[in-house]
Amino acid sequence: GSIVNIIADIWGGMPTMAHTGAARAGMLNFTESAACEWGQSAVRVNAVAPGWIASSGFDTYDEAMQLALRSYKDKVPLGRYGNEAEV
Numbered sequence: 001g002s003i004v005n006i007i008a009d010i011w012g013g014m015p016t017m018a019h020t021g022a023a024r025a026g027m028l029n030f031t032e033s034a035a036c037e038w039g040q041s042a043v044r045v046n047a048v049a050p051g052w053i054a055s056s057g058f059d060t061y062d063e064a065m066q067l068a069l070r071s072y073k074d075k076v077p078l079g080r081y082g083n084e085a086e087v
Contacts, residue, residue, distance in 0.1 A: 001042070001044070001048075002043070002045075003031075003038075003043065003044070003045045003046070003050045004036065004046050004047070004048060004049045005027055005031045005045075005046070005048070006029070006047070006049075006050075007024040007027045007028055007031075007047050007048070007049045007058060007087075008020075008024055008049060008051075008053075009049050009050065009051040009052070010024045010028065010049070010051060011024055012075070016065070016068070016070070024049075026033055028047055028049075031045055031046065031047040037059065040062075045062050048087075050082060050086075050087050051076060051081075051082060052081045052082065052083035053081060053082045053083065053084060053086070053087055054075065054082070054084075055083075056085050058070070076086055085087040
């Protein structure tokens with residue numbers, strides 16, 4: 001069998017988003033623990049962790065936060081956010 005969890009890139013931190021980073025770190029640990037526990041039963045457990053992805057979710061924040069989120073793309077090596085289709 002195979003289990004694939006989807007989390008987000010948590011390795012660079014996310015200003016003002018500690019709550020979501022903590023939840024995603026928990027899923028990463030669950031994925032690693034499940035892989036160790038269930039591997040002997042031939043169950044493969046992985047996590048996919050895309051970096052910053054531009055989505056309609058940006059529109060749910062207030063204007064100040066939207067501006068901040070859009071500025072973070074400058075920290076992405078590609079110079080842009082990924083998009084939903086790329087995930």
